[in-house]
Amino acid sequence: MTASRHPRGAGRTRRRTAMRDGGAGEQVLIGRVVVLLDASEASMAALEAAIELAARRHAELLALYVEEEELLRCAGYPWSREVGLSGAVRPLQAEALEERMRARAEAIRSALAQTAAPRGVRHRLQVSRGRLPREALALLAPEDLLVLGKIGYARARGQRVGSSAWAILHEAPGPVMVFERPLPEARPRGVAVVIDAGASGLQALESAAALLEPDEALTAVIACHAPGAAPEAAADPAQRWLAERFPQARWLPVTTDGPERIARLLAAQAAEKVVVSRRSAVMRRHDARELVEALQLPVVVIP
Template structure:
């Protein structure tokens, strides 16, 4: 399991969630902090300035300042990670790399790795739009990506999985939904695209794959793929998790980003 840390509160909330999952699954935990090279390059220009997010005051933006700031964030991330996984000690828990965040993370991530990160970074406010790093990693990561939200705790509800007409992708999404359901003891809702028919044979196969009794599964056919409609349906289901494949046509539609922004809940994106 890879935990991407950037010093933001959301990334530390994602760390806590990742450590909990690792404790339940026995996965190895590996933290990653990337010193963004483009930020350092920008600071190298004599005319560079930064504006305080609270004060609004413009001040010099230089390389030495950014270096010190990044070092503090890395040290803090290392301390928090060591405290969260005390049995591992303070050894090779945190990898510090310098480069472009997405490139460095993809160089470490394998198809069997779960990548856990906050849905927004240090430069965004909680509940804001989906961060650019998160958007890129959703599209390009070879394995699963868990986008964690800014809520303090995830309410008990239902695991909602969005299915498509891509059988292999659906199988991976259902397998992941089953894992989450078993860990959390929560029932599952299957969302189908409009005008999709689910035969009894297919429903029985889904029940078998999910390992959930018929009483623990609810199937809903969406009236449309409008992001607002999907978000409303997910809320009606009192979802605590949303599982969706990156192969799902939902991600090929303009409304994918607004949908993920509107849903302030953990989203597991599967291959």
């Protein structure tokens, strides 16, 4: 394992990818598994998931820790203050902040050595300084799978996905997994997909199927109709495709009436994770962040 600091964009210079069979003669391009880390409990859980994914895919794991440049700049002002989770207010001091960042990088390095190396996963830690979305997006290629946690400090504001993570999720060129530990009753290796009903959902369903690991299968598809639209499941090309490729999967046509309704349906399917396209009407129709936060499962958002 190596740890390094690189300028923005340096991660694009060398690409190591592989191909695997995706079924029916389909070839799936496999890139790296990239995980964003900040030494928080949520990001350490995301690291565990990323290592498991990299081991299954025989892929390289890139761990990225970004030292927030704007925060360091703020610490240079004598009037700067920080508010802890307890509500205590204290001066924001540059030296203490630098030391905290070094400690976080060391904690990440130690966690990688203890978890990735025993699995035989090729891995690298990159420490960068700048703005988190910019640094992360500069490293990513369409074939990479990005993993991030439902980040902790945002919960103090009633949110479960941080603003930086949300910006990356919307702009990443490839799939992004927003990781949350699945509920204990979830059945291993089951994958649910949320799509738009009709022909537009077929492409999203095919993209989701291409991301399946060899021991995974689609177990449920929630086909969302616009309010007032009549479900015509028999005429839906996505349903015909599902019946041919995954005949055991459940087809669930619904009229979308909010993220909570979709979350309740998915909770009843015993899926291990959920896949949804960020271009889907259901993501546009509702507050997309509300939908992702409502799902108490790992959510893979595909372009």
